[in-house]
Amino acid sequence: MIDPAILEEIKNIVTPENVYVDEPMKNHTTFRIGGNADVYVNIINEHEILRLLRFLKNRHVPFFVIGKGSNILVSDSGYRGVIIEIGSGYSGLRMLDDVIVAKAGTPMSKLSYFAMEQELTGLEFASGIPGTVGGGIIMNAGAYGGEMRQVAYRVKVVTPEGEVKLLNNAQMEFEYRDSIAKKKGYIVLQAEFRLYHGDKHIIEGIMRELNQKRKDKQPLEYPSAGSTFKRPKGNYAGKLIADAGLKGLTMGGAQVSEKHAGFLINTGNATSEDMYRLIMTVQQKVRESFDVLLEPEVIFLGDFEPYPPEDYE
Numbered sequence: 001m002i003d004p005a006i007l008e009e010i011k012n013i014v015t016p017e018n019v020y021v022d023e024p025m026k027n028h029t030t031f032r033i034g035g036n037a038d039v040y041v042n043i044i045n046e047h048e049i050l051r052l053l054r055f056l057k058n059r060h061v062p063f064f065v066i067g068k069g070s071n072i073l074v075s076d077s078g079y080r081g082v083i084i085e086i087g088s089g090y091s092g093l094r095m096l097d098d099v100i101v102a103k104a105g106t107p108m109s110k111l112s113y114f115a116m117e118q119e120l121t122g123l124e125f126a127s128g129i130p131g132t133v134g135g136g137i138i139m140n141a142g143a144y145g146g147e148m149r150q151v152a153y154r155v156k157v158v159t160p161e162g163e164v165k166l167l168n169n170a171q172m173e174f175e176y177r178d179s180i181a182k183k184k185g186y187i188v189l190q191a192e193f194r195l196y197h198g199d200k201h202i203i204e205g206i207m208r209e210l211n212q213k214r215k216d217k218q219p220l221e222y223p224s225a226g227s228t229f230k231r232p233k234g235n236y237a238g239k240l241i242a243d244a245g246l247k248g249l250t251m252g253g254a255q256v257s258e259k260h261a262g263f264l265i266n267t268g269n270a271t272s273e274d275m276y277r278l279i280m281t282v283q284q285k286v287r288e289s290f291d292v293l294l295e296p297e298v299i300f301l302g303d304f305e306p307y308p309p310e311d312y313e
């Protein structure tokens, strides 16, 4: 429960119609799982973000930023604090000379198609990733040989201390599914992309081909968070899970996909507990079979066991 006085102040800072109390997080995650957040705010501009962050920090109110919720598992008991969506309300793209400038809430698919329209190549890989630019930058999202680190030119962030910074590619310290912003809790406000000139029809063809590959290989008909685990060095999580005989393993409504074992899916009415137990079980069984510890790529939010265990590499 949020203090009513705090709630009133939040409504004075951001657009009041975009403030929701006791909001089910299953409506804001691609797993379609998760209990209620005390307060949910959909941000519409940078000014709102900066003022809200300052206020919540001063009042010691816990908060968590999400984009499209496509890489998050929220616990059944939900989240005690304020969820800040930098997503649908804060989306937009423009060209500034030869650079694409994207607001953090812009869907990555929109960014890819915009680049294609501008006859710019390099973002084809991102056209089927269902997250936002902010989430993609934080996670250094990637697919089919492409990654955000290859295309991000500069990123505008706000630090936990409230300082707005413009970081160049090197300063972002991108690593596999990681970045300085993720490590330090920076919030992404905007990202700039510098790409090469390309042929629109070729770019479109590559995007079509990659999206067909996704449809053929991934269980897109079920709610999921994509690949549940990070790729272990020199191997593939999906292969190890399949080789351990875990395809189809089911716990409540959570299941290891038969189509792609790297995807743990919600078959309809999974609880967060079901999904969490399945993740833990897969991790344990793969470790027993191959002595490889799979590290979840999915981010856990709310009341779970501490993560990650200390012995991740």
Ligand SMILES: Cc1cc2nc3c(=O)[nH]c(=O)nc-3n(C[C@H](O)[C@H](O)[C@H](O)COP(=O)(O)OP(=O)(O)OC[C@H]3O[C@@H](n4cnc5c(N)ncnc54)[C@H](O)[C@@H]3O)c2cc1C
Residues within 6 Å of the ligand: 030, 064, 065, 066, 067, 068, 069, 070, 071, 072, 086, 104, 105, 128, 129, 130, 131, 132, 133, 134, 135, 136, 137, 138, 139, 140, 141, 142, 143, 186, 187, 188, 189, 220, 224, 225, 226, 227, 299
């Ligand atoms: C069907 C499917 C396919 C997928 N395929 C891929 C794939 O090919 N490659 C890949 O890398 N991922 C993939 N994913 C996972 C996911 O889409 C990516 O990790 C994506 O980058 C997450 O973006 P998001 O906006 O949904 O972030 P969220 O899931 O909302 O958040 C993820 C993390 O980013 C943080 N965050 C989000 N926005 C901001 C912001 N503006 N500032 C600071 N922190 C922020 C959150 O706090 C959280 O820590 C897939 C997911 C699904 C469901």
